[in-house]
Amino acid sequence: MAFTNRLRGFIAIGLLPALTVYLVFVIIPIVWSAYYGFFDWKGIGAASFLGFDNYAEALQDPVFWRALKNNMIIVVASILGQLPIALLLSMILRKSTRFHRFVRSAVFMPMVVSTVVIGLIWGYIYHPQIGILNVLLESMGLGSWIRDWLGDPGINMYSVSAPVIWANIGPYLIIFLSAIQNIPSEIEEAAKIDGAVKGKWLYLIVIPMIWDTIKVAIVLCISGSLKAFDLIFVMTGGGPAQSTELLATYMYNNTFEIFRYGYGSAVSTLIIIISMILVLGSQLLMRKRGME
Amino acid sequence: MKTIATGSLTERPAERQARTLKFSGAWILNPVLLIYALLTLYPLLWLFISSFKSNQDFFGSPFALPSEWQFSNYTRAWEIGGIGSAFLNSVIVSVCSLALTLFLGTLTAFIVSRLQFRLKGVVMMLFVLGMLIPIHSTLVPLFILMKNIGILDTYASLILPYTAFELPVAIFVVAAYLTAFPKELEEAAMIDGNGYWGIFFRIIVPLAVPAMATVSILGFLRFWNDFAFALVFINDQALKTLPLSLSLFSDGYGTDYSLTMAAMSIAVIPTIIIYLLFQNSIMKGMVAGAVKG
Numbered sequence: 001m002a003f004t005n006r007l008r009g010f011i012a013i014g015l016l017p018a019l020t021v022y023l024v025f026v027i028i029p030i031v032w033s034a035y036y037g038f039f040d041w042k043g044i045g046a047a048s049f050l051g052f053d054n055y056a057e058a059l060q061d062p063v064f065w066r067a068l069k070n071n072m073i074i075v076v077a078s079i080l081g082q083l084p085i086a087l088l089l090s091m092i093l094r095k096s097t098r099f100h101r102f103v104r105s106a107v108f109m110p111m112v113v114s115t116v117v118i119g120l121i122w123g124y125i126y127h128p129q130i131g132i133l134n135v136l137l138e139s140m141g142l143g144s145w146i147r148d149w150l151g152d153p154g155i156n157m158y159s160v161s162a163p164v165i166w167a168n169i170g171p172y173l174i175i176f177l178s179a180i181q182n183i184p185s186e187i188e189e190a191a192k193i194d195g196a197v198k199g200k201w202l203y204l205i206v207i208p209m210i211w212d213t214i215k216v217a218i219v220l221c222i223s224g225s226l227k228a229f230d231l232i233f234v235m236t237g238g239g240p241a242q243s244t245e246l247l248a249t250y251m252y253n254n255t256f257e258i259f260r261y262g263y264g265s266a267v268s269t270l271i272i273i274i275s276m277i278l279v280l281g282s283q284l285l286m287r288k289r290g291m292e
Numbered sequence: 293m294k295t296i297a298t299g300s301l302t303e304r305p306a307e308r309q310a311r312t313l314k315f316s317g318a319w320i321l322n323p324v325l326l327i328y329a330l331l332t333l334y335p336l337l338w339l340f341i342s343s344f345k346s347n348q349d350f351f352g353s354p355f356a357l358p359s360e361w362q363f364s365n366y367t368r369a370w371e372i373g374g375i376g377s378a379f380l381n382s383v384i385v386s387v388c389s390l391a392l393t394l395f396l397g398t399l400t401a402f403i404v405s406r407l408q409f410r411l412k413g414v415v416m417m418l419f420v421l422g423m424l425i426p427i428h429s430t431l432v433p434l435f436i437l438m439k440n441i442g443i444l445d446t447y448a449s450l451i452l453p454y455t456a457f458e459l460p461v462a463i464f465v466v467a468a469y470l471t472a473f474p475k476e477l478e479e480a481a482m483i484d485g486n487g488y489w490g491i492f493f494r495i496i497v498p499l500a501v502p503a504m505a506t507v508s509i510l511g512f513l514r515f516w517n518d519f520a521f522a523l524v525f526i527n528d529q530a531l532k533t534l535p536l537s538l539s540l541f542s543d544g545y546g547t548d549y550s551l552t553m554a555a556m557s558i559a560v561i562p563t564i565i566i567y568l569l570f571q572n573s574i575m576k577g578m579v580a581g582a583v584k585g
Contacts, residue, residue, distance in 0.1 A: 010488035025456035029433035106329035114517035116535040
């Protein structure tokens with residue numbers, strides 16, 4: 001029938017440009033990255049086949065594992081820092097008064113600011129000589145607390161976690177707010193009449209009722225930690241002495257600083273595999289817990 | 293909630309207790325909330341205040357207001373710092389990416405949400421997959437790919453990947469919106485003598501405007517603020533976007549803090565204006581995009 005042929009023609013022509021752009025710039029790079037990972041290649045000249053050597057080298061490199069550990073620190077800091085604050089705020093900020101909307105807007109504001117700017121601002125806050133954090137501590141008589149927040153390997157992962165937490169509470173607040181609004185109001189009324197105090201109400205009713213939303217938030221925290229690249233790249237570049245290296249900065253430094261394209265590709269592939277394992281693993285764990 | 297707030301003589305003891313609890317709670321809570329909000333905003337306020345200071349002022353009294361407001365920091369950053377050209381590059385790249393994302397995304401959303409075909413499931417699955425991929429893991433292969441096809445260090449090296457990575461969100465937002473309309477829409481338009489392209493341009497696009505607006509705001513913020521792609525794919529000084537110039541600028545002009553602060557403010561002000569204008573749709577859209585991602 002001419003009609004269906006016209007429909008088919010339209011669908012084919014209509015989908016072609018979007019699919020082409022998408023396949024070429026999103027899907028094919030992933031497949032290629034796994035393939036390039038098998039080669040020793042400096043970006044110019046011939047590439048020599050290595051088999052799994054790049055992958056094995058990455059897995060044996062202590063810096064790779066430190067980077068993975070640092071990524072996990074960001075995950076834990078996000079889950080323990082962002083989610084409880086967002087949950088508490090969402091309980092308090094349910095009404096749509098002008099004041100509550102102002103607080104919500106303020107909490108969300110860092111989300112629209114470039115991570116480069118956030119990284120630079122926090123770089124000034126933490127600066128060992130001119131940083132306003134140290135100036136503030138000094139003026140409060142806490143001079144003994146003064147330190148090189150980004151330079152001291154013992155604490156700098158925690159220092160860089162603070163802006164990650166600060167900048168990303170907003171979306172979780174809004175997610176939790178909309179989940180709480182979906183709890184039937186009768187349940188809240190019943191709890192009030194039974195004399196449930198706020199804390200109990202949160203623990204016994206809100207958390208179980210929005211558990212699915214919390215699970216989504218945890219998955220977002222995990223995948224978000226892999227995106228912390230920009231912020232930490234601007235603040236420390238992974239240093240000093242690779243103490244704040246993340247998987248993504250490790251990949252970047254190996255590829256674009258010392259031009260090991262094959263190795264960088266192998267690390268990219270490992271990042272995809274690790275993020276899939278983390279997301280699927282966390283889903284499975286929480287599903288099990290939910291059934292018990 | 294409202295009945296409790298207004299109060300009545302017949303309220304039960306538990307209700308009265310709840311009311312006093314809430315009343316006394318607000319006294320403590322609101323100041324705490326206010327302090328929390330101000331602490332959250334402080335780094336940004338500090339940035340704007342510092343951008344009007346002289347360098348001595350910046351070092352001497354980091355917390356105070358400027359002793360003299362140096363508006364010239366902005367003109368100096370714009371001219372000497374090359375922030376003007378970076379601003380222009382950011383506008384070009386963001387606008388082109390946005391136009392391409394809107395056209396391709398809306399067209400694809402129309403096809404997958406309102407037309408029937410065999411491979412629909414496969415196409416949808418492909419686009420869902422894209423939202424699970426950590427963007428940074430594609431930097432190396434994309435760099436090699438663009439080097440091979442010769443578009444590295446051009447506007448296209450940003451516009452095409454930005455569009456590609458924004459397409460899944462655009463498609464899902466617009467498709468979700470379009471499914472709400474009655475099925476007979478296309479048939480009626482067909483009887484009026486429209487072909488499929490006619491239906492798309494004359495009926496679907498005007499209908500989808502609200503969804504496209506959400507996609508535009510989110511896309512703009514993402515394109516305007518992107519750092520990783522610009523860092524890897526752009527090397528030419530003349531093509532650098534704002535976030536990229538800022539990161540290098542702060543190295544090169546490391547000691548001229550007032551200049552750096554003014555440059556950062558120039559980068560941030562457009563997004564804050566857009567945020568203040570479209571707050572609600574940004575919040576909702578970002579969450580929708582994030583949840584699906």
